[in-house]
Amino acid sequence: MGAFGPGPPHCMDRESESTSSPAGGDPPFPGPLPAPSGGRPEGEGQKPTSPPPKGSVTDVFDQILKRSSTLYRGNPDVLREAYVPPRLPHREEQIRRVAEVIAPALKGDTPSNLLIYGKIGTGKTAVVTQVRQDIARRANLPKKIRFLAVNCATVDTHYALLQTLGNSLVDREEDRIPTGWSLDRVYSVFCAHCDRQGGTILLVLDEIDKLVKNSGNEVLYSLSQINTELKEARVGIIGISNDLKFTDNLDARVRSRLNEEKILFPPYDALQLRDILEDRAREVFAPNALEPGVLERCAAYAAQENGDARRALALLRVASQIAERSGVSQIRDEHVVQAKSSLERDIITECVRTLAPHYKLLLWAIVVTCERRRGSLPTGEVYENYTGVCHRLSVPPLHQRSISNHLADLEELGLIRAKVISKGRGGRTRQIDIAVPASETLNALEEDELLKGLSRRRGAGQTNLFRFETGTAGSPPS
Numbered sequence: 001m002g003a004f005g006p007g008p009p010h011c012m013d014r015e016s017e018s019t020s021s022p023a024g025g026d027p028p029f030p031g032p033l034p035a036p037s038g039g040r041p042e043g044e045g046q047k048p049t050s051p052p053p054k055g056s057v058t059d060v061f062d063q064i065l066k067r068s069s070t071l072y073r074g075n076p077d078v079l080r081e082a083y084v085p086p087r088l089p090h091r092e093e094q095i096r097r098v099a100e101v102i103a104p105a106l107k108g109d110t111p112s113n114l115l116i117y118g119k120i121g122t123g124k125t126a127v128v129t130q131v132r133q134d135i136a137r138r139a140n141l142p143k144k145i146r147f148l149a150v151n152c153a154t155v156d157t158h159y160a161l162l163q164t165l166g167n168s169l170v171d172r173e174e175d176r177i178p179t180g181w182s183l184d185r186v187y188s189v190f191c192a193h194c195d196r197q198g199g200t201i202l203l204v205l206d207e208i209d210k211l212v213k214n215s216g217n218e219v220l221y222s223l224s225q226i227n228t229e230l231k232e233a234r235v236g237i238i239g240i241s242n243d244l245k246f247t248d249n250l251d252a253r254v255r256s257r258l259n260e261e262k263i264l265f266p267p268y269d270a271l272q273l274r275d276i277l278e279d280r281a282r283e284v285f286a287p288n289a290l291e292p293g294v295l296e297r298c299a300a301y302a303a304q305e306n307g308d309a310r311r312a313l314a315l316l317r318v319a320s321q322i323a324e325r326s327g328v329s330q331i332r333d334e335h336v337v338q339a340k341s342s343l344e345r346d347i348i349t350e351c352v353r354t355l356a357p358h359y360k361l362l363l364w365a366i367v368v369t370c371e372r373r374r375g376s377l378p379t380g381e382v383y384e385n386y387t388g389v390c391h392r393l394s395v396p397p398l399h400q401r402s403i404s405n406h407l408a409d410l411e412e413l414g415l416i417r418a419k420v421i422s423k424g425r426g427g428r429t430r431q432i433d434i435a436v437p438a439s440e441t442l443n444a445l446e447e448d449e450l451l452k453g454l455s456r457r458r459g460a461g462q463t464n465l466f467r468f469e470t471g472t473a474g475s476p477p478s
């Protein structure tokens, strides 16, 4: 799976942040001076002041405040990820199947464990959240059902998972599981909390693949056989994953226990995404705020990228923000095109920022060389250039074999492209090229303390002057 997968939610907040006032160290405020303290209240008997200089902070804020957007009639947050809509078009079948798997719990029987698979943005979390909310709303269920939902991308160790689950079953501070106990003790206290709760407890382990990746099988092994230890409660597990192969890494016993029921969420096609967008658009936008074809354009882009509903919604939201900022009364096709490139830039930057140090050094070496050559470079040279950068920074380089794996990972993340070039007489070489905009990638890389020294060497507009062989900057062309 590429890192361009789950769009990090913060990347969509860029627009709202970009209007904030500049950080300290600015020149003196150029707008009209504030009224002296003790003077008349603002606006009372004051002479009209001259308008603030165009482009000043005051002018920008004045323009924003004057603009009353005609685009929205509802809360634009409806387009954000956190909003769970009342209806999930094109997921009726999956909702029905999840409800059927859970149904035995309504009568006090133990439900089967369930694994939900599907690519990013296919509505897995939204469907399970909606089912949970529906059950929580029913006050008079014949048997007690309690959902405990955890995102294993953040709670990804054996201890932390049992601790988090256990602590969500207690109200009193003194009953909470602290850090520093043995795993056995945490497990038995968790079991005791479950028994005290009684009824059916459904554990929703969202992004369960991350847990397995970070902590292996063990915690799932304990949880999947917990019913043999419980006296008053029954536990069912609902695992959610966008890695279709994660069970390959599970112990056979754990795999068969978790896999009692499986539901696959297929990607949405463009028509389905359009329906999803239309529902939200009806809630948020004023009549005529959308030029015909805008929803189709957002849906088509998102359908090309894995059929991801999150991406379709982000495109519509960012397009509406761009239109709002330009002060126009309609969201147009061009705003969606701009939204697409803005989101792509943010995703690349975020992906690059979160790379481990040697990936950054390797990527930096590749980007700078490709820039210098205005083209690709053979894999053999990549290692040479990477070691040149490491020497420059006095960082011990990794072994060549390890760097080959790093290259494969960067390719999988979509940051570089590798092509095999035939050289005649059966000879072939692999050429590496960058798959992302060079300057944004370098800027993101050079935010890292480790690479800051390289950025100084590169200097403004001198990307092409770094000589790997010597690790020194060349002189500017005359």
Ligand SMILES: Nc1ncnc2c1ncn2[C@@H]1O[C@H](COP(=O)(O)OP(=O)(O)OP(=O)(O)O)[C@@H](O)[C@H]1O
Pocket (backbone or CB within 6 Å): 006, 080, 081, 082, 083, 084, 085, 087, 088, 089, 090, 091, 118, 119, 120, 121, 122, 123, 124, 125, 126, 127, 241, 242, 276, 309, 310, 313
């Ligand atoms: N059928 C649908 N109708 C309305 N909104 C939807 C639908 N499917 C997904 N969404 C919305 O798209 C966004 C992404 O959905 P969700 O978080 O459920 O995806 P996911 O499959 O869990 O993705 P990931 O694997 O990345 O966690 C959410 O804002 C969700 O509300």
Ligand SMILES: [Mg+2]
Pocket (backbone or CB within 6 Å): 124, 125, 126, 206
């Ligand atoms: Mg999810």
